[in-house]
Amino acid sequence: MADSSSSLPPLCEKISYKNYFLRAVDLTILGLLFSLLLYRILLMNQNNTVWVVAFLCESCFSFVWLLITCIKWSPAAYKSYPERLDERVHDLPSVDMFVTTADPVREPPILVANTLLSLLAVNYPANKLACYVSDDGCSPLTYFSLKEASKFAKIWVPFCKKYNVKVRAPFRYFLNPLAATESSDQFSRDWEMTKREYEKLSRKVEDATGDSHWLDEEDDFEAFSNTKPNDHSTIVKVVWENKGGVGDENEVPHFVYISREKRPNYLHHYKAGAMNFLVRVSGLMTNAPYMLNVDCDMYANEADVVRQAMCIFLQKSINSNQCAFVQYPQDFYDSNADELTVLQSYLGQGIAGIQGPIYAGSGCFHTRRVMYGLSIDDLEEDGTLSSVAARKYLAEKNLERKFGNSKEMVKSVVEALQRKPNPQNTLANFLEAAQEVGHCHYEYQTSWGKTIGWLYESTAEDANTSIGIHSRGWTSSYISPEPPAFLGAMPPGGPDAMLQQRRWATGLLEVLFNKQSPLIGMFCRKIRFRQSLAYLYIFTWGLRSIPELFYCLLPSYCLLHNSALFPKGVYLGIIVTLVGMHCLYTLWEFMSLGFSVQSWFVSQSFWRIKTTCSWLFSIPDIILKLLGISKTVFIVTKKTMPKTMSGSGSGKAQREDDCPNQDSGKFEFDGSLYFLPGTFIVLVNLAALAGCSVGLKRLSRRHGEGGSGLAEACGSILVVMLFLPFLKGMFEKGKYGIPLSTISKAAFLAVLFVVFAL
């Protein structure tokens, strides 16, 4: 394996991004927040309820900023040197790559096929790779598309490797016309031919999408007849086996399609359940020590992704055996997610500098042994199992109880735990065992989803699994190469984004209230204190909707009620400096990553909208779940294939070029409840501003000194600006317009609010 000679340059380096100036800014903002709180406390008995509400909201914001300051204190990331790998490592380890898909309508099969192709074509010996796609939709169309894609892979993979193609998802690659300068005759011919074949594949998939009935008549699709997505037996198909492969550039890695058994009365645990089935089937067939997991829309955008991750796992250093997973940031090929990109960059690097990044569900390489439940103390320094751990884990009875009673599965677990190389076996020999571990009762009374594999009990299976790993003392590593390692789709601002945000916020709250909660484990597990704070920051997203909502309403209430929200006189300077500094700081964060001022403003706006309109609903969701009244569900996010995309540049420039259409920045609406709070916020603030300008506050019950003034009016204007998409939506038609029913409901609530405030 890795050459341990310390005189050789390292495979990777940890880079610290500690910045004393930024620390000072963080602390100054914190200081200003605390001064504001102090000011409020000192004047508490001269003021009314508004003062108390404002104080409570600001206490929450101060607590969040305290968490942010702790998280960002010592940012770090890894830089890897994949070009050094070959001279240092003579026998690269195998990697099993997992793709999950669940719905052929919300997740177009051609998108999944592109993700598959990008993985099959990565720069890594093909005999060391296997790709497994789990289809929770049990869709013959998805299977057909992937099968066709695997045929095309025999042209695509050698083409990519021969010409060192940069972007290995064909739908991206072929949007770039053939450049006259780079085209030798041979290359042009190969390019044209490969493009033609890809177009054929796309057409076949498209035709099948229109009418897939003929699939039922083909033998290979028999397993799909009379199935429903939530009612069918296990299907395992070895679509392509790289028999006797030696890692030649023309070889295509193994590709296996799987769909676990589903029955209406069994819990199937959504993506986490699918991941655990992937772990079992791959354990039986290839049992690679490392596992890559991507969502079906997240294609590999950088051909060296696997090699880069291996640089981290294989670097011989004191801590090399402590790294449980390597997480790449989630990047997107549309510009709907700038704010997520910035959040990942700054907070991501902050967390990476503590115990390591949080597992984000996609673009992550896991070590199989850690997923089998090992703790950091179970290993010796050289990475072998300690004798105590060997006794604890390797007893057959224990293994069956934990991993289920498939003999083959138990054998593969023992081999994985002992890091024994996988004997080359024909994949088809394991079809029966794979069927067995796919039964919906297989996990019954085992540790799957409890202490082994991807953890259940939350729809945010990623964060839930992540805290489980860090609580057992493992570290993780963050690498953020340029161009981005993986790129995926993000729903545009609108109903799908709201649904996704609600699911995230609810899932995170589920972890806050389950036994993995950082509130319980902060002092007693092997997780570092600041890492617990980082989890606390993420898990409390949903709760932040309440102070945010109140704070959006307070300026309007104060204008109507004629009471003061903000300090008077020189003390107003605290608020002005605070808002100014925060704006400049966040603007700098955006601009230093190459984003525009407009993108910063849109992100600030989207943050307010998602908090008050979407995260808010996670609170009733979690209350109903905790009371046992309802369960949370995982509704798959709708993904669309971008209509027009240009260039195969890199990073942010690439993302900005790729705006699917001119309307991409526009917010979409429908009749769902998500849009009621936002419309209501805009209406009450407009009513307060209008009332203020016509002297409505003279009607107020409250008169005299200490009333509302310019500061409150500015606060209201700022809120309206942040909810600008809603203001525009009131005058637009179609999907960009707020439905009349929502406006009427919001107007009714706004009237009640005004009457209450006056």
Ligand SMILES: O=c1ccn([C@@H]2O[C@H](COP(=O)(O)OP(=O)(O)O[C@H]3O[C@H](CO)[C@@H](O)[C@H](O)[C@H]3O)[C@@H](O)[C@H]2O)c(=O)[nH]1
């Ligand atoms: O029953 C299910 C539901 C979902 N999925 C797959 O899970 C993945 C993530 O689902 P998606 O709807 O795309 O969720 P997103 O909100 O887009 O994904 C983010 O949030 C999820 C957790 O909420 C993480 O698991 C993801 O990795 C992360 O990208 C997709 O590949 C789905 O096909 C399944 O396999 N089975």
